[in-house]
Amino acid sequence: MDALEAIRKRRSVRRYKPTPVSAEIIEKLIDAGRWAPSAMNVQPWEFIAVTDPETRKRIADITDYGKFIAEAPLCIAVLCRDTKYYLEDGCAAVENILIAATALGLGTCWVAGDKKRYADEIRKLLGAPSGYKLVALIAAGYPDEGERRRERRDLKEILHYERF
Numbered sequence: 001m002d003a004l005e006a007i008r009k010r011r012s013v014r015r016y017k018p019t020p021v022s023a024e025i026i027e028k029l030i031d032a033g034r035w036a037p038s039a040m041n042v043q044p045w046e047f048i049a050v051t052d053p054e055t056r057k058r059i060a061d062i063t064d065y066g067k068f069i070a071e072a073p074l075c076i077a078v079l080c081r082d083t084k085y086y087l088e089d090g091c092a093a094v095e096n097i098l099i100a101a102t103a104l105g106l107g108t109c110w111v112a113g114d115k116k117r118y119a120d121e122i123r124k125l126l127g128a129p130s131g132y133k134l135v136a137l138i139a140a141g142y143p144d145e146g147e148r149r150r151e152r153r154d155l156k157e158i159l160h161y162e163r164f
């Protein structure tokens with residue numbers, strides 16, 4: 001699958017088969033994340049791959065709209081050192097992981113971290129030091145749901161040449 005196809009195919013998946021995600025695949029996902037651009041190449045990110053069902057359940061309970069993390073075989077917490085561009089850098093890594101996961105046949109869902117009231121609670125739960133920000137949680141696993149229809153604003157509506 002080429003990059004454009006993976007970008008088009010990616011969708012948020014919230015129901016997963018119980019099939020575990022292998023360590024080899026987890027490494028490929030994090031490898032994709034670390035090749036994201038970052039301001040001044042600071043690479044402020046750290047990735048925590050959580051497979052333990054009890055920890056996933058605790059994370060799921062803390063989130064507002066990430067209850068399905070309890071059922072996803074893998075949850076990747078993306079944390080960044082609190083640098084000037086931590087959010088942009090972290091989000092670039094998250095998107096790389098989502099696209100790579102699609103290319104590897106996995107479904108994912110980005111679950112909000114930064115700005116959420118629970119961000120610091122999850123950071124502490126996962127043993128990350130203070131000075132780190134939870135950018136996002138990524139639920140991942142083999143999809144157990146059909147393709148949903150997705151809406152996107154029309155290209156003609158959003159593409160401007162030269163001026164807004």
Ligand SMILES: Cc1cc2nc3c(=O)[nH]c(=O)nc-3n(C[C@H](O)[C@H](O)[C@H](O)COP(=O)(O)O)c2cc1C
Pocket residue numbers: 010011012013014065066109110111112113150
């Ligand atoms: C910053 C951000 C936060 C998100 N947080 C959640 C979330 O907490 N729970 C959830 O189910 N989906 C979350 N999503 C996924 C969006 O709902 C989803 O990407 C959007 O509806 C478009 O659907 P698609 O991903 O299938 O194209 C989040 C996405 C982004 C980019």
